[in-house]
Amino acid sequence: MQWNDRIGRRIKLRDMHILLAVARSGSMGKAAAELAMSQPAVSKAISDLEHALGLRLLDRSPQGIEPTLYGEALLRCGTVVFDDLKQGVKELEFLSDPTVGELSIGCTEPAADGFVAAVVDRFSRKYPKVQFNVVTADSATLHRRELAQRNIEIALGLMFDPLPTQDANVEILFDDRHVLVVAANSPWARKRNLRLAQLIGEPWVLPPLDSTVGSYIADGFRAAGVEPPRASALTFSLPLHRRLLSTGRYLTALPLSMLHYGATSLRRLAVKFPARPRPVGIMTLKNRTLSPLAERFIDCARELAKPLAKA
Secondary structure, eight states: OOHIIIIITTOOHHHHHHHHHHHHHTOHHHHHHHHTOOHHHHHHHHHHHHHHHTSOOEEEETTEEEEOHHHHHHHHHHHHHHHHHHHHHHHHHHHHOTTEEEEEEEEOHHHHTTHHHHHHHHHHHHSTEEEEEEEEOOHHHIIIIIITTTSOSEEEEEOOSSOOOSSEEEEEEEEEOEEEEEETTSGGGGOOSOOGGGTTTSOBEEOOTTSHHHHHHHHHHHHTTSOOOOOSEEOOOHHHHHHHHTTTOOBEEEEHHHHHTTOTTEEEOSSOOOOOOEEEEEEEETTOOOOHHHHHHHHHHHHHHHHHHHO
16 A cells, blocks of 8 residues: 555544544543543544554553554654654744744753753843743653653753763763852851861761762762761752751752852852762754754853853
8 A cells, every 4th residue: 555545645643643642641531531522533533543554553441541562653653743843833933933932951950950040041031932841850861751752852961871872962061070068157168178077977968878969979978088977868859958058057069060050158168079070961862853942042051051161
């Protein structure tokens, strides 16, 4: 059967959109409610698709609906098709008015609290009508889920090792490293020539030491010749870090970029902490056309990263 007979004239974008909704919700009824359609209309659209392809796309059971092997393959293709269409519409919107549009980005929590916040602020001053959809997660999740599922166009933050090369483009902007930090009102903020051993018995707030970032911080202490402190609070939450630091009692380790890009209430301790540098960069999906807004956002990020890149 030729393309025009089997595909070009018989597969409709509307039916593909319905298939995606059914697969996402796992139910014809839920998909119908989401799409404001009747359930028979949803069922007919799926049936028309299966008939056009001559393949069963969904398995029905009392527990719900699951894509077959053929359905999963078509869903992957459909995700790419609708993403390309969405990007095309964004480009048309940008051409008609470069000051408006939406941009979906992902970043790590420390990047959100420092570098990314600075980039968004600068970019929004030039394009005040742009709306940002920001997803925060660790680098691996941003790569394997958010980028792979095309929920975001750009991921920014600490790059993990080894760097992804098969399905992602990675551009390193600068090297970052953790430094020891207190609040500006802490008595330790005014002291000079401190030794790390003096601080071990103080209250600390740190990420769990068995996590990737916790292990990295622990290595910094050991490289200085001391064991990591027994933290009073173990948490990934940056708001909790900031709240405890604001009391003036607590110490922590945070990326140097957070202090560089606007954390005016925090002070770097004058103490040697030999944490190894780690790359901060931009990750995009290979073979995916970026929207004009995404390209301009990346240019803005490159410009803002120059001071730390030189350092």
